Amino acid sequence: MAYLIFSITLMLVYIGLAQLLHIQFGMLGIPNFGIVGFWGLGMYSVGVLNVQWDFSFIPALILTLLLVALVANGLGRLILKLEGQAMLCATLAFSAIVALLVITEKWLTEGVVGLGTIKYPFDAGAMTEPLYFLILLLIVVGIQLFINKLHVSRLGTLIFSIRDNEELAASLGKDTVKIKLELFTLTCALMGLLGALSAPLNQFLTPNMLVPSVTFAVWIALILGGKEHSMGAVLGVFITFGLFDLLIESYLPVAPEYAVMVPNFKLFLYGAVLVAVLMYRPRGVLGHSAAGARQELP
């Protein structure tokens, strides 16, 4: 039971990350391949503040949000004017830098030894984990409501027009650079928040949590669910994480000698599913967004 709650809480983290990627890529057209960088920065920042410098959880969380927002804003100023592939490479490079610094800066992060233990911000006995799950559920629902509202708002229409033709939107007097930077900063900071909340969930942080597979898992989920649909992120994570990680990895009866291969088989299937979706249904399972501007196939 405890493991199940841990798993579905972790699933909520992935849903949140995929929702934020939907805003960044599905709506704004920013291909953020540095998700694990922002998420990991948030997680390690809370860990360092909490364990090394004895901050209690809430102040650590607030400082972390500020830090990630600051970093995202700085990176955004450098890269948001670049063309898509360049942004993709730059964000991927950013996440690699975060992972490397976590290993090298041992005085801060304990390096490969690992950093811990990060306790839950409250102690409610046996109810601690379920309560924590509820907090994350509230956050995810909150992000979803924000997305739904964004899709039908004037700002949403402007965002879609930036994605489809930024020059045109700019020529109509909209400050497209500012809008992109603000939304990028906000969404990346929220990725950092999800990372910060993942810290007590994982309790013990090691650098091998910051592998690019985290980024790709989020991308695969969003592409599978439908990057432009407001519910694509949720459905995508339910299919990938829910089906593969929760059901197959935890509950499928597998002989112990094959058990070590299950994660590799999962990653193989992730790749195969992603290829199949992009080849045969490039808009994902849900396809178009019900609301907002529609983009014609190229």
Added chain:
Amino acid sequence: MWLIRDSVFIGILQASPLILAAMGFTLIFYLNGFINFAYGESITYGAYFAAMFNVMFGFGFYLSIVPAALLAGALSVATYFLFFQPALKRGVRSTELIILSIGVSFMLRYGLVLFVGAENIYVDEPPIAYFSFLGVGATNLQLVALVLVLVVVFNLYWVVYRTGFGEVVRGLANNKELAMVSGINPHKVSVSVWFLGGVAGGLSGVFSGVFALANPLMGWNLILITVMVSIVAGVGSVKGALVVSIIAGMLTAAVTLVSKPLYAEVILLSSFIGVLWYRGGRLR
């Protein structure tokens, strides 16, 4: 002074895999206009093919390099026909193509893990001899790798800049219709480029970690820096890829000598973001 001497020497010795990977990668990137992360698997499979011929079939160490490189080229062509050509035909945009290439990369990498396991595979290598001159040393394998890389680089260079092949690729990359009107067969050129790229990637895998072992993640570990080098050098420039790889190798060696190797990566990655920003994001 010793720092400069040592970093130049070590840098050149260790840059071999990167030089090959970047030269092959940049050709494919230039022709099709998207970052092909599945190229990393050409590197990995090159090493595994060499290990297969060496360990399973008992080929001599140097002899197993040849079929390994050819098979890596064939694999690269196969991924083109199975995945990328249909996608390019449908006009899928570059970001989606990159995601597709990551999917292909996952399939190939973890397919390999399912097939042969995740452990390192060690190659029967010839006995190691150590040479030293002017106060710096290298093993016989490192020197052989360097010579082989020089041969491959010279050949690739010759094909691209002296046979007119480079012109053909440039024509096709910039204006497909015009290239076809002037009698270029786009099919043949694409196959050649993907094959040459795959061969270079496979050789890069063989020479990685000079040489000794094959690991499923070796391609992924090299691909990001390969992409960086190609972009900084100017996409499509085989010459530039050669020069920038060597510079990157020397920089890595210099930082490693005075500090930790991981800082070298941090510096390379940060300067990469800086270069992108400075250029305003124009890749080609």
